[in-house]
Amino acid sequence: xxxxxxxxxxxxxxxxxLYEHPVRxxxxxxxxxxxxxNLTSQYLAGVKVINQDSLIAYGLFGLLFGGSVPHYFYRAxxxxxxxxxxxxxxxxxxxxxxxxxxxxxxLALYMLARLEGKSQQQAAKQLSQMYWPVVIANWxxxxxxxxxxxxxVHPMLRVLVANLIGFVWVVYMAKKRRQARDQKSNK
Numbered sequence: 001x002x003x004x005x006x007x008x009x010x011x012x013x014x015x016x017x018l019y020e021h022p023v024r025x026x027x028x029x030x031x032x033x034x035x036x037x038n039l040t041s042q043y044l045a046g047v048k049v050i051n052q053d054s055l056i057a058y059g060l061f062g063l064l065f066g067g068s069v070p071h072y073f074y075r076a077x078x079x080x081x082x083x084x085x086x087x088x089x090x091x092x093x094x095x096x097x098x099x100x101x102x103x104x105x106x107l108a109l110y111m112l113a114r115l116e117g118k119s120q121q122q123a124a125k126q127l128s129q130m131y132w133p134v135v136i137a138n139w140x141x142x143x144x145x146x147x148x149x150x151x152x153v154h155p156m157l158r159v160l161v162a163n164l165i166g167f168v169w170v171v172y173m174a175k176k177r178r179q180a181r182d183q184k185s186n187k
Contacts, residue, residue: 018159026159027067033163034062037170044171045178054178057115058170065107066166073100089150096150097143102135109134112177130180134173142169 017025038058042050073096081091109130113123142165149161 014160015156023068023071025067026071027063029159029163030062030066030166031059032062033167034066034170035059037167038174040167041171041174041178045175051178053116054174057112058174060115061108061111065111069104069107070100070162089147092150093143093147096146097139101138101142105131105135105138108173109177112173126177126180130176134176137172137176138169141172 014025014029035055035058038055039050042054077092077095081088081095106127109127110123113126114120118126145165149158149165153161
């Protein structure tokens with residue numbers, strides 16, 4: 001029971017910040033989640049030396065794009081999709097899965113490479129190699145979770161649930177990017 005009070009206080013603080021400063025809160029949260037997801041991925045891979053450039057790149061991407069871009073997209077969705085309770089989640093899901101997610105993956109793959117110090121040509125090459133496998137994996141594994149989030153999760157808790165989903169996705173993305181880098185260096 002002693003642990004519940006600090007958790008409750010933290011969640012209260014988080015939700016208050018999310019309400020009062022949504023973009024800032026989502027950006028800082030995304031920075032932390034991206035950095036921790038990348039770090040977790042590196043630990044799970046058993047790397048001997050943590051790739052600090054990758055940690056910084058993921059953190060910066062989360063801070064600059066991971067909070068603000070989804071915030072404005074989902075805000076626009078809420079504005080333009082009718083309040084039809086039965087169809088709204090399906091419309092949200094279709095637009096998010098077919099338009100936003102593929103475009104956001106382009107941004108993520110390209111900007112992560114650039115933030116790691118790769119040239120424009122290297123970033124574009126990595127994007128072209130990884131784009132479709134990443135998008136297909138996202139459709140395959142994240143779509144059901146997004147459907148559940150849009151359909152059954154209370155709107156106030158959707159950002160928190162999306163952050164949990166995002167953490168798992170960052171671990172996966174970091175693994176795939178590391179595997180692509182390792183394959184390239186072994187050739």
